[in-house]
Structure formats: structure tokens, C-alpha cells
Amino acid sequence: MTRIFIAPSKYIQGSGAMGEIGKYASALGSKALVTGGKRALAVAQGAIESSLGEAAVGMVVEGFRGECSQTEIRRLMGVAKNNGADLVIAVGGGKVIDTGKAVACDLGLPVIIVPTIAATDAPCSALSVIYTDDGVFESYKVTPTNPSCVLVDTAIIAKAPVRTLVSGMGDALATFWEADTCYKSQKPNVLTGGTPPTEVAYMLARLCYDTLLNYGVEAKFSAERKVITPALEKVVEANILLSGLGFESGGLAGAHAIHDGFTALPATHEKYHGEKVAFGTLVQLVMEGRSRKEINEVLNFCKSVGLPTNLKGLDVIDPSEEDIMKVAKFTTAEGMVIHATWFPVTAEMVYAAIWAADAIGS
Template sequence: MTKILISPGKYVQGAGAICEIGQHIKALGTKGLVLGGKTGLGSVREALEKSFAENKISFLTEVFGGECSKQEIDRIVASVRENQVDVIVGVGGGKALDTAKAVAYYAKLPVAIIPTIAATDAPCSALSVIYNCEGVFESYLLLPRNPDLVLVDTSVVAKSPVRLLVSGMGDALATWFEADACAKAFASNLPGGQSTAAALSLARLCYDILIEYGYQAKIAVERQVATEAVEKIVEANTLLSGIGFESSGLAAAHAIHNGFTVLAETHQAYHGEKVAFGTLVQMILENRSRTELGEVLGFCIEVGLPVTLSDFGVTEVTQEKIMKVAQAACAPEETIHNQPFKVTPEIVYAAILAADNLGRDYKKIIPE
């Protein structure tokens, strides 16, 4: 099978980078539709307006409705056509950015992505995760190309709640383990090929940076400052994880996240928080060594990622609930089947409970 690696057209990162947005956007269009939530838009509005004006770019704003749903995508596409814009600009977190990418796809326009948090690897990907209006996972929308531009202002990211940065670490944590599983299974990556050595190396680098700099970055963002550790973690969460998962593939961790979305009590947890627990479950499925499990559990506890079911809202654990999650994670179209062995709801059920118990034991040993 052919090896394929895909990536955004241009990636820009640094403190104050938002002040340069106009000069990058003008290569894509002159009339933009800026889509984002109120908080995300508010954090960049002044600098964006100034830079757009300096570069003679006009724009209108649409406030994101909260879910990357078919209904929300259709609403924004209608606005794009009505106002005859020629470039889409997504601002904010993962769901708003996924919506912007989907809108650009259906409207056949270039898209620029401005993440104001580093909570997921969504900014760089040629993928939108579609949910229904209640926040339950529905499907993946595979896009023909990655964003034309991704611009991350780390001084903006550093001012966002630290829980969001930590959630991004949880999402990025899965990258290496899922990439490794797909490589062992010779499974297809998202663009339909197999992983290159470069993509696998980036996935591993993502993991190594998390373990080395995650705690330092968390401490810095608690004081709302962008240190070099923050720069490294933002790059890991955004670029390395984005290329790593997309060009190497997804496996059990994200499928288990999707399974947990069937439980209403998990909707208050962030994507990366559930993915982090899904990574532990995948490691149990793979019978990873005690050393590897200990390193990941220690990291999660140190930075504040979930290691037990109760950590992300599942306080009443029943066989019916967990089997429902396991069955959803093992749906025929799910990426859990990229594991290099047969996966069934029964073994996922067992791995979820084992991961929960292991997390409970480690929390007794390692202070939070």
C-alpha cells in the first residue's frame, strides 16, 4: 500500500502571532467569514481587526452555536453564500474549528484556522468530527485537504483555562499509542495510505515532549505566561499530534472516547480528558508493560488527566452502562478495529474496568 503524509499548508506559532494574521490571510482571500465562539472571538478580535484593516481584508462574523452538527454547518454555509465571502476563518476551540473546516469544504473555499486554546489536535487536520445537537458523536467527515493556514498565538493560549491545555495533552497522549497500533496492524491512516517513517517519528516525538515538558507547561499556564515549555506543548498538542494521528492513524483510544459519549454524565468532560482514559484502556487491551503503564499513569496524575471513571463523571458504574460504552466503541466503522488483534465488546468492557481499578491504585501511591 502507498504511504501518505498530509499536513496544513502553513503553520505559524508564537507569542503575538495573531498580529500577523492579515498578511497570511491575504494570500487566501479578501473577504472573510470569521466563525467562533464569543470567548474565542473576544480574545483575538482587536488584533484581528487591526491586522485585517492593514491588509485591506473585509470580514463579517458568525457566532458559533456550540456543536459541530449538520444543522450548524448548514446554517453557516447559507451565510457564506448569502454574503459572497471568499475565505473562511475559524477561531476558538475544536468544535468551532471543525465546523469552519466543514463549512469551507461545502462552500469550496480556503480556510484559515486560529485556535485560541490548545485543547485538541483538530486545528491541523483534514477531518471534522460531527456530533448531533445533543453532543453525541455521529461520524467523521474526511476532508480532501488540510487547512490552508493554522496560526497559533501562544500568548492567547496561555491566557485560557489551564484545564484546556491539559485536555490537549490528553488528546495528544493517544497519538503515539494509536500510531504504533496502526503500524503493527498495517492499518490505513486517514488519507487512505500507510504511515511514513516521518509520521511515526512525529507521533513518538509528540509523546516524548508531553512526558518531558507537560508539567512545566501546566505550571506556566496557571500563571498565564507562555514559556518555552508552553511553546513545546502547544506544538505537541496542535501540530505533532495533528500530523501524527492523521498520517499514522487512529485506533482504540479515540473509539473508546466515542463510546463514552453515549453516557450523558460524560458530556461535561473535555474530549482530551476522555481520550486520555481511552489511552489507558488501549494500553490494557495491548497488555502494555507495567513500566509503560506507570509512566503514563504518573504523567496523567501529575498534570490532572483522568485515570478513573469517576474522574470524568462516571460515578455510578454498572455493567449495563460500561457494556453500552464498549458496544459503541466496537461499532463496525470504529477505529478500534485498527488494533493488530480482534477486538470485541467483552474485552473492551474488561479493559475499561481494569483501567479504572489500576487508576484507583495509582492515585493512592502518587499524590495529586
């Protein structure tokens, strides 16, 4: 058995970090395709353009159309080719980040990730989650390398909607519990090819969890006031770096598979990734037969920061038995990461755990 740990080449975090992007970009290419959503580009494009200009790096800007789908990946690849870009800079949240990684991978280019929200642990990983054009989970795309650079400007993160930071905590909340499942099962990690997790990945996942418990509420208060505090810096690092390293080299399991299953219900499409993962974590703990103390610790944390703890919180109102079985069957399809669990998992087990977790969290 081999143990594998992977990570981005550089991680930069701090207030005003955006002003340094030209220095890092100039070492990777001479002309960048910069893509992001409207809000992300509104808050970051000026600083990026100024810093790239000072470093004599050209740029072409192309708006992201909202979904990390094969259609959008192919479209942005065409823009990069037509404009002679030799570097990709993805600016914004999880879906544009995953799209940027996929575009760079398919073109054989380096990529700089610039999250403007701390809503997911996508920035550091060599993974893109691909959806259909309608937002239904389709597949995981594992890229050969991690991003060349991840640059996080906490002055921008602090001004982002509070819900995005809280969603990031929901995504990061799963990291330790999924890594713990993979540590117990000793099954191959589909993201790295290694087995079992390295000790450092497991401990980073634990540090991520402990950081959330210790600083999550205070960080939310800071974000509500749009100020940078040590608690906010710690939670941003937990959401992006610790969770990114922990999930990728520690492994995914039930929580993220359950998230993917819920994308089969259109009612959940307006909920953020981390919001669905948070409830997925509760379902995972119930399904695995974790102790009441452990379940309550996660449940109480979710309530303290405002993460969903039941189906209603995911906008799944009065679901039918068929609806929940549809989620369960999607979750347990062949190749889904829930099968990293240390025992065989069936759709019936997930179905029961969803209903039980809903009752516990209601």
C-alpha cells in the same frame, strides 16, 4: 502499499502571531466569514479585524453555537453564502475548528484555523468530528485538503484556562500509542488512505509523546501563571502540530474510539475531548496487553498534570454493567477506528479493559 503524509500548508506559532493574519488571509480571499465562540471572539476579534483591515480583507462575524453538528454546519454555510465570503476563519477550540473546516470543505473555500486554546490536535487535520445537536458522536468527516493556514498566538494560549492546555495534553498523549498500534497492524489509515504510516509520522508521534513527558508539568505551571516559557511553547506545539500530524498520518485506534464510545453516556458530556481520550489511552493499553511499565508511565503522567485516570474522573459515577457495555458496543461498532488494532477487537474486550483500567487508575 502506499505511504501518505499530509499536513496544513502553513503553520505559524508565536507570541503576537495574530497580528500577522491579514498577510496570510489576503493570499487566500477577499472576504472572510469569521466564526468563533464568545470567549474566543472576545480575545481575538479585535486583532483579527485590525490585521484584516490593514490587508484590505473584508469580514463578517458570526458566533458559533456550540456544537459541530450538521445543523450548525448548514447554518454557517448559509451565512457565508449570503455575505459573499470566499474564505473561512475559525477561531476557538476543537468544535468550532472542526465546524469551520466542514463549512469550508462543503463550500469549496480555503480555511484559516486560529486556535485560542491548545485543547485538541484538531487545527492541523483534514478531519472534522461530527456530533448530533445533543453532543453524541455521529461520524468523521474527512475533507480533501488540510487547512490552508494554522495560526497559533501563544500570548492568547497562555491566558486561556489551564484545563484546556491539560486537555490538549490528554489528546496528544494518545498520538504515539495509536500510531504504534497502526504501525504494528499495517492496516489502512482511514484518514489518509495510506498504509502503513510513514516513518516521519511515526517519529513525530514519538516526539509528541516525549515532549509531553519532558515538559508537560512545567508547561502546566507556566499556564497557571499565564506566562510564556520555552516549556509552554514546546507543549503547545506538541498539542497542536506534532499531535495533529502524528495522529492524522500515523492513524487512530483504540483511545479515540473509546472516547467516542463514552459520548453515549450523557454524564461525560461536560468533560473535554482530551480528558476522555486520556482515559481512553489507558483503556487501550490495557486492552492491548501493554507492559506494566508502559501503563504506569502513562498513568503517572496523567496524575502529574491532572488528567482523569478512572471513571469517576469522567463523572461516570457508579455505572451499571449495562452502561459500560453500551460504551463498549458503541466503541466497537462497524467502521470505528478501534478496528485498526492488530487483532480483532470485540465489545467484550473493551468492556473488560474499561473496568480494569478504572481499577488501575483508582
